[in-house]
Amino acid sequence: MREQDLQKLEFHKVKEKLKEFTNSPATNEVIENLSPMTSLEEINSEIELFNSFTQVDGLTLYNFEDIRELLKRSRIEGASLSVEELLKLQNTLKLIKEVRKVIGSEAENKVPLRRLSRRLHLFSSLENLIESTIDRRGFVKDEASEELFNLRKSIRGLEKEIMDRLESLLRRPDADKVFTDRIITLRNNRYVVPVKSSQVKKIFGIIHGTSSSGYTTYVEPQFVIQLNNKLTELKAREEEETIKVLRRITSYVGDFAPKIEESFETLVKIDLLQAKRKFAEAIGGKFPQLAGHIELKEVKHPILALINPDTVPVNIVIKEKKGLILTGPNTGGKTVALKTLGLVTLMVQSAIPVPVQEGSILRVFQRVFADIGDEQSIEQNLSTFSSHMTNIAQFLPNSDENTLVLLDELGAGTDPVEGSALGIGILEYLKKRGAWVFANTHHTPIKVYAVNSDYFVPGSVLFDRETLKPLYKIAYNTIGESMAFEVASRCGIPEEVIEIAKSSIKAEGREYMSAMEKLSDYTREYEEKLEELENLKEELSKEKEKYEELYREYMEFKRRGWKEAYKEAKEYLRKLINEGQEVLKKAKTKEELEDFIREQEKQLKLFMPREEKEEIKVGDMVEFMGKKGRVSQIKEGKAYVNLEGMRIWIDIDSLIKLKKTPGKKEPQVPKGTLARTEINLIGMDANTALLELEKFIEEAYAAGHKSVRVVHGIGKGVLKQVVHEFLSKSDKVRFYREAYPKEGGSGVTMVYLNVQ
Incomplete structure (x- = not known):
């Protein structure tokens, strides 16, 4: 690289x-x-x-x-x-x-x-x-050593002797007249006393300097010179031993x-x-599966994701065809998408997790080449174009089927006609080399080339024409308009200038622009419907998983039940045969034999199915495998039960009817009040949030709301986990899901209640 x-x-x-x-x-x-x-x-x-x-x-x-x-x-x-x-x-x-x-x-x-x-x-x-x-x-x-121990013992003894003798000196009758202070200090690693400079002749010894004011002179008295010499020697030996x-x-x-x-x-x-x-x-990083193509689901630019967790994700797919030509307006996210693919590739190949969803796939490349035009100055166009061409010229010969090539603003920086032709030439060259390509462009000839290509897929970043804001989504097998007029207007260019520009376009150009507008609108509507379909598909998949898990639990429950019953019955039958043989041997009267038979009949009834069972009706509360729910339909020996958030058909014989608890009623919303449809749990601890959530769901259910919003934020995910655990067990919840980005994203959960 x-x-x-x-x-x-x-x-x-x-x-x-x-x-x-x-x-x-x-x-x-x-x-x-x-x-x-x-x-x-x-x-x-x-x-x-x-x-x-x-x-x-x-x-x-x-x-x-x-x-x-x-x-x-x-x-x-x-x-x-x-x-x-x-x-x-x-x-x-x-x-x-x-x-x-x-x-x-x-x-x-x-x-x-x-x-x-x-x-x-x-x-x-x-x-x-x-x-x-x-x-x-x-x-x-x-x-640390015997020698060090002895040396330090000697040093401490000698230091004490020096201190004692100097302290005695400081206690002499005229001490206040001779010494500036009654303290012992060190100068040049030797013990000295502070003598008034005017009285220095009264202390015989070696001078080791004066204070900055000159008022104090530090003197080593004659009687401790030999002791200080000995101390210096011992400390040198101590240092050597250390x-x-x-x-x-x-x-x-x-x-x-x-x-x-x-x-x-x-x-x-x-x-x-x-x-x-x-x-x-x-x-929110993880690793995609490494395979032979690119299919990144809801990928975010890693740096943007770190700065803002709510960064809008994008889907990047380069699969059957090995190239993607992305079109659409400026500020629409083309360059970000291109950089995202490049950076994610580098990170995964460096074993660094990336912000993608499960099921994402990425190919491993031997080389990643990038030509990204960050320079925007018109005055630098010529030099910018030359530098881009120099860069591309360097990597073109080294591109092959194991290379990812990223080309930003292909064909820009020069005459549009020549730039488009050159861009197509570069794409054709990369096609012959078998390289994987992701390119952005505004040039119409390159867009048309992509539409007719068997190697490149045309794509477009979506833009909301009404709000003039990018949607940061990619639509595939379509091309997008550059929306230069709309973007210019949003940036403050006077409408008079915009109208003059539009009128200067020939009729054929205006027809092309009108067709592109319609195509862009159709594409956006299609993508919205496709997103709704994908969300519904995901919800159905989750419901299916819940049902299959419940069915597996049920079958395991039945298997264990029959296994235990068979084992118990077999053991009882063995005992019965043994006891019967003993009774036949020992019974002296007919009455004794009949008593034995009657007793065994009572015991055998324990293994027989119950003949009388309380009838289950619509609206009854029932229990199945430890889970409780309410019957909403009965048909052909099966009951349709809302079993703690999952609606399924179950054999009536497998259900246990629950008795109503006297005096217990469904919670009612006080008259004259309106139940909330949203609750904000941010800032609460888990226990408080759980109590508030339970009360909120009860009120919303009693009020007949079909759906509500629970705002728990993102944070470390603790509140979100508590909320989802409660919702998964509540018999008043039909199902729940994470909110779509436009509904609040992962910090919000949408809850659908069991309200008819």
């Missing part, structure tokens, strides 16, 4: 966003060097690892330093790591141990995690050595360095996985 293509598609911005979720500069370095992979096997392996990692719970990472340089130095003979570096290492080893424990517990049934866990090693002996040598303040402990201790630990670190490096690299890998996981949560 060329660096200039990665830059144009803003791959660097994704990497910068990813860095915001990391815990180490070492991980940031890995991200900085991240580039798209081209091996399908390698990409799938990374995706499999990520998917396994997302199932790990309880993993907490905290900030850790890059220890690679200190590990490298630890291998040098005679090297000595500092106390700070050893504490940094100890912190990392502790984190490795904690991560290994969590990953290891999850790795048993997950091969990718097992491979990861095996690269995390334990270094208990090294951790213990550092802990026993260095204290929490960052000092080498006295017990270095020996650190060298010994450093050598030990060097012995473990290869294993520590492997563990550290794995820790960085896990930090990267965690960053990808958080990034995915922020954008």
Whole structure:
């Protein structure tokens, strides 16, 4: 992949966003060097690892330093790591141990995690050595060696002697006249006393400087000079012994360095996985299936999705034909769609999740070439055109069936006639090379070329002519008008200018524009109907899944019931035969035999179906497999039951009629009030929201509302989960669905009640 293509598609911005979720500069370095992979096997392996990692719970990472340089130095003979570096290492080893424990517990049934866990090693002996040598303040402990212990003992004794003698000096009768303060201080690592500069001759010793004001002179009295000399010598020996201790630990670190490096690299890998996981949560990211074509469902531009979760998604399909020529007005989303495909491709091939819906498919490419015209200045058109041609000329010979080519504003920046011809020539060349192409254009000849092509699919971004706002949707197998007049008018160009421009177009051009307007309107209406159909299809699919799951539960319930009954009956029959044989042997009278038979008849009735069963009627509350519902129809031995949100036909014999609870009535809406059709739960905790929602549904049901809106927001999804769990169990709810974007999107749930 060329660096200039990665830059144009803003791959660097994704990497910068990813860095915001990391815990180490070492991980940031890995991200900085991240580039798209081209091996399908390698990409799938990374995706499999990520998917396994997302199932790990309880993993907490905290900030850790890059220890690679200190590990490298630890291998040098005679090297000595500092106390700070050893504490940094100890912190990392502790984190490795904690991560290994969590990953290891999850790795048993997950091969990718097992491979990861095996690269995390334990270094208990090294951790213990550092802990026993260095204290929490960052000092080498006295017990680090016998020599160090003895030296520090001597130092403390000598320091006490010096302090005692100097304190005695400061207590002399004329101390207030001689000394500026009765304190002992250090100058040049030697103990001194502060003497008034005017009285300095009264203290015989060595002067070690004066205060900034010149009022105080620091003097080392003659009687402590030898003691200070001895102290300096002891401290030098202490420093030497400390270095020996650190060298010994450093050598030990060097012995473990290869294993520590492997563990550290794995820790960085896990930090990267965690960053990808958080990034995915922020954008609603996942991985599409990797196959032989492009079919991205409701894909969002990753950067826009991170900035605004409500970014409008788009469907991008390049399937039977290998090219897409996108037309339509400026500001309609053509360039964003083109960049979205390019950036999503780079991200997936770098094993970074992308904001797409389930069922999306993406092809793996060896190369991604982009020519995106961000320069908009008219004065630069010539230079811009030349730079674009230079760029395209560089990648055309390298394009083949494993290449994705992205061309923004194809044919722009020069004479429209020549630009269109050149654009068609480029497309024909790419067609012969078998490349996958996504191009945008305003030029009519290129639009016509796409309509007649067996290689390229024409498409158009939809635009609402009434509001003059883009819909950010792509319609396929159609072409769109550029809507230059409408866009110009919206940008403030006077109507007089617009009218003059329209009148300058020849009759054939006006007819073409009129036809394009009608085609655009038809296309938009078709897409709206298609969207409604897809939504209905999705709802029916969900209803079917619910029914099939309920049917599976029912069949399993019946199977278990018959299995238990058969087992019980078989056991009873065995006992009955044994007892009968004993009675026949021992019975002395006919009465004894008849008593036995009557008793067994009573027992056998327990295995017989009940002859009397309370009749079930329309409107009755019934129970089926632990779920309750109301009967709305009865036909041919079956009842149509609203079973906790699912309406299905069930054999009447399988139902248990529930007795009415005396005094319990359906909730009523107080007279004179109007039940709400919308409730806002944002800001409530789960328990409060649940109580408010239950009350709201009861009121709406009693008022006869067929549908209501529940606003729960997006957030972390807790409220949404609580709402959906309640709705799935309520017998007053027929079904529910996530709101369409124009209804409020994923922060709203539309609820349809069981109201006739």
